[in-house]
Amino acid sequence: MILSSLLDYYQRLSALDQVPRFGYSSEKISYALLLDEEGRLVDVPRDLRVANGKRHEGRLLNVPQPEKRTVGIRSNFLWDKTSYVLGVSAKAGGRVADEHAAFKALHSRWLADSEDEGLRAVRRFLQDWRPEQFDAFPLDLQESLRDANVVFRLDGRREYVHESAAAQLLRARMLAEGGGAPGMCLVSGGSAPLARLHPAIKGVNGAQSSGASIVSFNLESFSSYGKSQGENAPVSEFAAFAYTAVLNHLLRREASNRQRLQIGDASVVFWAQAATPEAAAAAESVFADWLDPPADDTSETQRAMATLKEIADGRPLADLGIPLAADTRLFVLGLAPNASRLSIRFWETGRLETFAARLAWHYRDLELAPSPWRHAPGVWRLLYAVAAQGKPENVPPQLAGELARAILTGRRYPRSLLSNVIMRMRADGDLSGTRVALCKAVLGRDQRLGVSCINLELPVSLDTANRDPGYLLGRLFAELENIQRSALGRDINATIRDRYYGAASATPASVFPLLLRNVQHHLSRVRKDKPGLATVLEKSLGDIIGGLDRSFPRNLGMSAQGQFAIGYYHQAHSHFSSKGGDVAASDTTEE
Secondary structure (H helix, E strand, O other), rough: HHHHHHHHHHHHHHHOOOOOOOOOOEEEEOOOEOOOOOEOOOOOOOOOOOOEEOOOEEEEEEOOOOOOOOOOOOOOOOEHHOOOOOOOOOOOHHHHHHHHHHHHHHHHOOOOOOOOHHHHHHHHHHOOOHHHHHHHOOHHHHHOOOOEEEEEEEEEOOOOOOOOOOHHHHHHHHHHHHHHEEEEOOOOOOOEOOOOOOEEEEEOOOOOOEEEEEHHHHHHOOOOOOHHHHHHOOHHHHHHHHHHHHHHOOEEEEEEEOOOOOOOEEEEEEEOOOOOOOHHHHHHHHHHHOOOOOOOOOHHHHHHHHHHHHHOOOOOHHHHHHOOOOEEEEEEEEEEEOOEEEEEEEEEEHHHHHHHHHHHHHHHOOOOOOEEEOOOOOOOHHHHHOOOHHHHHOOOOOHHHHHHHHHHHHHOOOOOHHHHHHHHHHHHHOOOHHHHHHHHHHHHHHHOOOOOOOOOOOOOOOOOOOOHHHHHHHHHHHHHHHHHHEEEOOOOOOOOHHHHHHHHHHHHHHOOHHHHHHHHHHHHHHHHHHHHHHHHHHHHHHHHOOOOOOOOOOOOHHHHHHHHHHHHHHHHHHHHHHHOOOOOOOOOOOO
């Protein structure tokens, strides 16, 4: 299903010339060797690199597909790194000479009878070139040229040698000769030469920089019935090329590529299928805005969120002025590194309107007042809340895929999300709005789907009628902290939240009696300076305690601890909104 969908997408992109044709690949090329008809270098190699911030990197060119190398020596056709083409490398060793010899041997064989001027010039260059000639290049050029990818160009021509009609015809002959044994392709269903090794897939975070594979067999334990390597999962040469080419296209690291998104350790790509290429591109753009709202464009973000809110209320796309067919199909694939291979973290397909409704409910589940964000958070931003020190490399590996799958399918959020959020809050005492919103989302969705014992709908803002013990205890803890601040000042170094939050939210009976004894000292101090404020504080405290049982629970489960965090957030921010600011609740918006 995944490979066949990728094959269909390749054929649509190929018709628009947006992906390389069969046997070619987009690779980063740094230099071009300019040759005359006799194969002599006309000038020093031409720099093709483009600026990327402070760095320079190779320009993407469609070149003959690279060979899949592990430890062996295999030469590319009409391009390669300098150790193959020129016999020079920054790495010393006898392997460089063998690589250069392999490059010469390959081209000596295939270019021997060619009458094309460009191909003859390459053949003559390789016959006459000696690695010692590299020392004649300027020193700064030598430094940047070593181990870079290079191509050939004939002086007076705009096209590179590998782009000529003669080179393309020769490439087709090479592919035909190197094809595997014919067989039934599991992807296309037709009979064709089968791929022994599939091309590498690049661009997945954490995978090998040289590329990794989805389909790969390299040990006897993976084989069966005497079959080895690609024979275990027969895929034709063309289908293997097509699905890897389109994945490399989707995974390209370009600022303009909005079809790629990093969610934890999962590199997520998506594409659309519609009646026209323009409609598919529009659907992909809209879905990108929904899945990852642009943080630098407030108006666009607000428009996207307003649309999703309308969809959550049941309005169809046609009524919202979005010129997209509701039956437009979307395909979402999450890939994660696994040694030299890639794991499928998740795979979801469906109609655009279905995905829109699920994303709308996701954002509604997160809704919290006051809002913790200036902009609606993308999925990847949410995961920072459960990572130690807020670093993406500390996001629990499996959680990213599980959260993305829950959002895209509309099913329950992973229970590990709630436990991880609560663990982080207890560990560092940071009750950020994002963390509280995640607690509310997990509990609220469980209640909405009818898979939880929570009978009362979770409030978006402060609900004084809510009698859930966890919610009330969270409110009580926030009110005790507010009284402490009122007595000792807003600038005290540490409050009861810094010292007691973890214990209060998990084992209330061990902490709250102590806190209630201490609060009397704080109230007596407030009465001396601000008797009116003391009366208000005592009334608020009494209202909360009046809703609790006579004794505090010995411990609270995960769901109750989530309710505790929500109650704390609502009560603390009620002080902020009503009194013009509170240190405990001053982080009302988060970036």
